[in-house]
Amino acid sequence: MYSLLNVDIRPGSGLGIFEIGDSLWAILDKLRSLQHMFPQVDVKYDPDSSAVTPVVVHIRPHLDLLFSGKGQRLHTICVHQLRDPNPPVILRYDDAIISSTDEVLRRVVVNRTFGPTYPGDDLRYPGLWFSFEDDSISEGIKGPQGVDRDQEVKRVFISQKGNDGKAGDALDEVAECAAMDGDAHQAIIKIHDGIVLNFFGSSKPLHIRLRETTAQDLTLDLGPPSKVHYKEDQRMTIHSSKQADDIDDRGYFYNYFQHGIDFLISDTTHVVKKIVLHTNIPGAPLFQQYKRCCWEIEGSPEDDEDDTPPRKRFHDRFETISHFLSPHGTPPSMILNRTDDEDDLTLPSPSTRLYGYDGIILEVTESSQVVCVMVF
Known part of the structure; x- marks a missing residue:
């Protein structure tokens, strides 16, 4: 039985109990103590060079945590399958619900909540960005540029400010922060x-x-x-x-x-x-x-x-x-x-x-x- 995932978004800082900059060891230890909330956790890595390559912790069904290769520090948090009700996921920002099974997160909601940003396929803010691509779409394959204000957000990313998801950022180490x-x-x-x-x-x-x-x-x-x-x-x-x-x-x-x-x-x-x-x-x-x-x-x-x-x-x-x-x-x-x-x-x-x-x-x-x- 999965528990309701009710988490707050903190741009550039974290999501719920997860803090950008936390160690892989600390996060997995925390997940072990919360098996009733996160019963299915997969750790994915390159067995031939796991001392230097990033590690991904997949927490089914909504979360992917990317850890830097050398420091093993939480680099990026991805929330996806926002409409999957098993279990339901609720995203909050400044104590206001922006996404739930009843509240669909759309482009207009992001613009209204976070304000204007630069044009592009995604809506990008310092330490936070919103993607309209579904999980099933392969990396690098882009759909038509969405200008529909009702376009539905498929994935939400939280990372350090300056790591905005562009090519190469995923291989960067996490800058020193309070979590360390x-x-x-x-x-x-x-x-x-x-x-x-x-x-x-x-x-x-x-x-x-x-x-x-x-x-x-x-x-x-x-x-x-x-x-x-x-x-x-x-x-x-x-x-x-x-x-x-x-x-x-x-x-x-x-x-x-x-x-x-x-x-x-x-x-x-x-x-x-x-x-x-x-x-x-x-x-x-x-x-x-x-x-x-x-x-x-x-x-x-x-x-x-x-x-x-x-x-x-x-x-x-x-x-x-x-x-x-x-x-x-x-x-x-x-x-x-x-x-x-x-x-x-x-x-x-x-x-x-x-x-x-x-x-x-x-x-x-x-x-x-x-x-x-x-x-x-």
């Missing part, structure tokens, strides 16, 4: 040292150092973790060259799902001993457990005066990052299947490969996308 405040927008990985986090809405970076930053420091700087998980999986210790005392220090994880980062903390010293940064790639076993962390691996500067050391980023292909970390060859890999402990989970490509380098491990999909980075 407090989120980490960049994590610079310094091998053998730690990470530097930069946040939206703040000019002050946060440096988290391996074997120095404590659990208390994390709580003070990032707030309480979403979850504290005590490390029980010791299968990787068979490959370790560390002393027995170090291996016995199993530690515990501070999970910050909202930042896409885990911190492994020592049982004995309570300092950070490993950092895991997640790319949140659709189709991967860990998809949607973590928000995308936009990490960058920093290399050594060319000289003492070089203030822009080279970096490789989360959306670079594995081969590029591997050559950056090890120019003389790719190290041997180990196969990891994260669905081994999940009897009811089936994925098209459940296996990933682990590649170990000096101070860093990459987890890589079959399509050469880096799922996560472990710094130790």
Whole structure:
């Protein structure tokens, strides 16, 4: 049973509970908690390059949400099938109903409500536009130019002001906005040292150092973790060259799902001993457990005066990052299947490969996308 969709239009800002600039992780988490309102949700993506290409969340039957490829931020909202009564959809603007099963949204209503705009096939306003093309009409095929004041609106789009739906806009990243405040927008990985986090809405970076930053420091700087998980999986210790005392220090994880980062903390010293940064790639076993962390691996500067050391980023292909970390060859890999402990989970490509380098491990999909980075 679908619920009535009764939403307000906010040009350039959002629609109902959806805010332009929200993360894919936050929106899908919200939809999961509202299954009674949105029971059927489809996530569509390009499996070969989902780290860099847009993601579309289709909420049947009325909504399509387009997320930017790299930032995974809500870019454009499309409302369609306005006359479909299963369920009915009501659109409001400034507390007035402009579309419902009883009120057909027509060109004259748009003109009366939003005022004059430039001529064209659609009616376009800053952060909002109205299309008279039906969903079944293919992109790029235009019907006769409509000048009929009673012409019926078929689709409504909400996006940031400046993203007006023209060619190329759908591939643009979302500009910084209020919905992003407090989120980490960049994590610079310094091998053998730690990470530097930069946040939206703040000019002050946060440096988290391996074997120095404590659990208390994390709580003070990032707030309480979403979850504290005590490390029980010791299968990787068979490959370790560390002393027995170090291996016995199993530690515990501070999970910050909202930042896409885990911190492994020592049982004995309570300092950070490993950092895991997640790319949140659709189709991967860990998809949607973590928000995308936009990490960058920093290399050594060319000289003492070089203030822009080279970096490789989360959306670079594995081969590029591997050559950056090890120019003389790719190290041997180990196969990891994260669905081994999940009897009811089936994925098209459940296996990933682990590649170990000096101070860093990459987890890589079959399509050469880096799922996560472990710094130790």
